[in-house]
Amino acid sequence: MITERIDFKKNSVEALKSPKLKKALVNFTDRSRAFRRKAVNEVSEWEELRSEARRIKEDVINNLDSYLLELEKSVIRMGGNVHWAKDAEEASSIVVDIARENNVRNVVKSKSMATEEIELNRHLISNGINTVETDLGEYIVQLCDDHPFHIIAPAIHKTKEDISKLFSEKFGVPEYEEPEKLTEIARKKLREKFLSADMGVSGVNFAVAESGTIAIVENEGNARLATTVPDIHVAIMGIEKIVPKFEQLSIFLSLLARSATGQKSSTYVSLITGPRREGESDGPRQFHLVFLDNGRSDIARSEETKESLYCIRCGACINICPVYRQVGGHSYGWVYSGPIGAVITPQLNDLEKTADLPFASSLCGACRDVCPVKIDFPHVLLSLRQKVVEQGRKKPDPAGFMEKIAFRVWSFVFSKPFYYNLTGKMMVFLQYFYQRDNELRGLPYPFSKWTKEKNFPAFSKKPFRERWKEKYHGKNRTLLK
Amino acid sequence: MLRVLSGMGLEIEFPQEQTCCGQPAFNSGHAKEAEKVACHFLDVFGDGDEAIVCPSGSCVSMVKHYYAELFRNDSEKLSRVEKISSNIYEFSEFVFQHKEALSLNSAYKGRVTFHDSCHALRELGISSQPRELIKSLNGVELIEMEMADACCGFGGTFSIKYPEVSKSMLQEKTDSILDSGADAVVSTDMGCLMNIKGLVSRKKMPVKVLHLAELIAFEDTK
Amino acid sequence: MERKIPWEEQNITKMISKESKALILQNLCSASTMERDVNESTERVFLDPQLSIDQSKLQNDFIVNFEMVSGEVHLLEEKGSLIEKINELIQELGAQSVSFWNTKPLKSLEIASETDLATADIGITGADFAIADTGTLVLLSGPEQPRLTSLLPPVHIAILEKENIVLDIHALFAKLGESYEKNYDELCTCISFITGPSRTADIELNLTLGVHGPGRAIVIIV
Numbered sequence: 001m002i003t004e005r006i007d008f009k010k011n012s013v014e015a016l017k018s019p020k021l022k023k024a025l026v027n028f029t030d031r032s033r034a035f036r037r038k039a040v041n042e043v044s045e046w047e048e049l050r051s052e053a054r055r056i057k058e059d060v061i062n063n064l065d066s067y068l069l070e071l072e073k074s075v076i077r078m079g080g081n082v083h084w085a086k087d088a089e090e091a092s093s094i095v096v097d098i099a100r101e102n103n104v105r106n107v108v109k110s111k112s113m114a115t116e117e118i119e120l121n122r123h124l125i126s127n128g129i130n131t132v133e134t135d136l137g138e139y140i141v142q143l144c145d146d147h148p149f150h151i152i153a154p155a156i157h158k159t160k161e162d163i164s165k166l167f168s169e170k171f172g173v174p175e176y177e178e179p180e181k182l183t184e185i186a187r188k189k190l191r192e193k194f195l196s197a198d199m200g201v202s203g204v205n206f207a208v209a210e211s212g213t214i215a216i217v218e219n220e221g222n223a224r225l226a227t228t229v230p231d232i233h234v235a236i237m238g239i240e241k242i243v244p245k246f247e248q249l250s251i252f253l254s255l256l257a258r259s260a261t262g263q264k265s266s267t268y269v270s271l272i273t274g275p276r277r278e279g280e281s282d283g284p285r286q287f288h289l290v291f292l293d294n295g296r297s298d299i300a301r302s303e304e305t306k307e308s309l310y311c312i313r314c315g316a317c318i319n320i321c322p323v324y325r326q327v328g329g330h331s332y333g334w335v336y337s338g339p340i341g342a343v344i345t346p347q348l349n350d351l352e353k354t355a356d357l358p359f360a361s362s363l364c365g366a367c368r369d370v371c372p373v374k375i376d377f378p379h380v381l382l383s384l385r386q387k388v389v390e391q392g393r394k395k396p397d398p399a400g401f402m403e404k405i406a407f408r409v410w411s412f413v414f415s416k417p418f419y420y421n422l423t424g425k426m427m428v429f430l431q432y433f434y435q436r437d438n439e440l441r442g443l444p445y446p447f448s449k450w451t452k453e454k455n456f457p458a459f460s461k462k463p464f465r466e467r468w469k470e471k472y473h474g475k476n477r478t479l480l481k
Numbered sequence: 482m483l484r485v486l487s488g489m490g491l492e493i494e495f496p497q498e499q500t501c502c503g504q505p506a507f508n509s510g511h512a513k514e515a516e517k518v519a520c521h522f523l524d525v526f527g528d529g530d531e532a533i534v535c536p537s538g539s540c541v542s543m544v545k546h547y548y549a550e551l552f553r554n555d556s557e558k559l560s561r562v563e564k565i566s567s568n569i570y571e572f573s574e575f576v577f578q579h580k581e582a583l584s585l586n587s588a589y590k591g592r593v594t595f596h597d598s599c600h601a602l603r604e605l606g607i608s609s610q611p612r613e614l615i616k617s618l619n620g621v622e623l624i625e626m627e628m629a630d631a632c633c634g635f636g637g638t639f640s641i642k643y644p645e646v647s648k649s650m651l652q653e654k655t656d657s658i659l660d661s662g663a664d665a666v667v668s669t670d671m672g673c674l675m676n677i678k679g680l681v682s683r684k685k686m687p688v689k690v691l692h693l694a695e696l697i698a699f700e701d702t703k
Numbered sequence: 704m705e706r707k708i709p710w711e712e713q714n715i716t717k718m719i720s721k722e723s724k725a726l727i728l729q730n731l732c733s734a735s736t737m738e739r740d741v742n743e744s745t746e747r748v749f750l751d752p753q754l755s756i757d758q759s760k761l762q763n764d765f766i767v768n769f770e771m772v773s774g775e776v777h778l779l780e781e782k783g784s785l786i787e788k789i790n791e792l793i794q795e796l797g798a799q800s801v802s803f804w805n806t807k808p809l810k811s812l813e814i815a816s817e818t819d820l821a822t823a824d825i826g827i828t829g830a831d832f833a834i835a836d837t838g839t840l841v842l843l844s845g846p847e848q849p850r851l852t853s854l855l856p857p858v859h860i861a862i863l864e865k866e867n868i869v870l871d872i873h874a875l876f877a878k879l880g881e882s883y884e885k886n887y888d889e890l891c892t893c894i895s896f897i898t899g900p901s902r903t904a905d906i907e908l909n910l911t912l913g914v915h916g917p918g919r920a921i922v923i924i925v
Contacts, residue, residue: 009643063739156908219901267898267901279845280892361639362599369603412517414518415518415520449641454680455678456675457679
């Protein structure tokens, strides 16, 4: 939960100062986009897959209550347990309680945005339970006490040198530069953790209502280890993650891998159904599935924005976003960044504290084009902007108030041709003080925000409509030839 | 634009009362204020019997896609919106449809690169039309820049709300324009053009910023 | 940390969960305005209707795609030589200890020394299916088919019968559907899709193999 207002402007200005960060971002986004494009172009039925996935998700969100009940029944039938958490606090305490009931001391975690959302690590650790992130990127981030930078690539903001120094400090090893060497160190450290863990915590990519199966997608194998080695497996899922039919997984799995990393398939996909059964020599003895609402059921009720819940967390919108490319993940102030962050953070948190985010987009729509479930991001952002303005009407802040007045005046002027023309004339007069070579500079606030870096075109001394009038003697219509 | 269209032998009407489609307010979340201006737009362009041609894809997209949302509770206006929507065109789209009437003798000679305006590209599906038009002009060569379809950072009030981010996006855009080696950048949206030109002329970059109409009807003044 | 939680406290969680369940469902109730979509055509939509797909093409595609993700493939012509091939690989890898599935082709083989999984140098498994289009092995878990054999040792060798290669992921799910007769009550506890060795690009996007899972993934096709 967000406690302080997210100041996107401050965060982004800060991020823009770092050339190192910019380089990493350009590198990463260029590569992700190219990989994705190649992988998508290989699939002739890509558009049909997207439409089908969207149709399925629409159905799921429209009937989420009955699908959740079906999923619960299936999980229980297969020997698992289901827990319902209305908010972050509750979800964490459910996991802590499961851990305590079973005298758990060591927890291994695989990457999960839902657990980031509920700040599970903090809760577990403050209850005296050792908790280790095992995805290499997340492990690095945890070691520096930082937050993930991207939902798929959490540590892209760290350089080899950063990591090499970090490992050397934490483990007393020499400062290796080679990624292979660093990876090997992490593998050894984490392998010990896996083998001594009593509980594994994972997220859920998809949960199948009819079979009670959860799908977990990854490349490293840490999620497989975390869900197989320890005696207890707790999986945390946002309630929107449901897929009705087992066979529909094929659609979502092919969309996810190609959209996320441009792979034909992620290295590992695990379809887990219930705890270990009789005769099996591995797999957890207890399986718990936590349904996390945390504001999602409210989104499901909003006709205008419910498509935010169709998201399968592939990150394609982030990788293509020209704003993210400049400012990076941390500017968005919470777990989710880029377009999906701008859309979902304000809906899962206090709108007042997150009001900057719906405006942190140029509405270019590139995200909508790459989204595997065709979320209409500009539409959702616009609808959230309206909500922010409406809320501002009730609880005005100075900047919002000024903007409101400005648009009131604008709306008046632009709906009355007389005043529109008059204003035009006034501008021609006023601009005299700022004009140079038919362009304006150094305009007063708020236009100064524009003219600080760029010129603004001057208003024509004789507006087009007057020239038209003169030429055609006030007639509206003419055949010029 | 006028010169291009009239050169095609079309009768042109310019309703003097026109102002704006309302997008600036709408995109900033001020639906009420946008609605007022949009009503004015409907009053001015009311019946949609004649084709409406606009030099910015963004405005066309506003009318085509977002008026329906703005007037969702007003069935009378909705039916007018529907009529207008079916007969409103972004400039390059319109000219391309009637290209046989177009004179291809632009006075402009040189290499140009094309910047896709986001709304024309992604909300109206316009990408090949302006490119085909540019390529068909005598003495004009089209060279593609890297990431021609990336946003220039304008985004209406976005460029005022987050000028630093907007500038950073624009910087990348002007970098790819310069890297392309073209001597002019052409686009079909006044917003993008104003934004790009703002930095180009401030930094005195050696590249012209032209609307497609300006390119087609280019007059050698020097 | 030795303290046991009193049962009352345990029940509180369960009560909270129950209350939350009611709350969440109530909140969603007003969202659920539509009937469930019963259109079940989905799983068939993306299935290639061409039923008699050339098996040798599937095999070739599988090999190409599996090798593309740094997997290694050995093609075996006669079944008899499987044991030789495996022993050859064990030799080649200098492995001291091997762990393997207790299933048909492997069970009857006389493989050097079986050992504890956590310390094994090689894990040898079967592969229930493979997907040509993505280069993916599909392993079902079961009493004789532990999950960790393909995961803990640094090298994973899988024996794949070429009849079990299917075209794409949609065909795979159709095949699973067939073998379970669409009754997923009996679904095995874990289906693992394995596409090459374990990998990461978390350090400056450098591709590194063998992070947590095997650094080498070898398939012997029989």
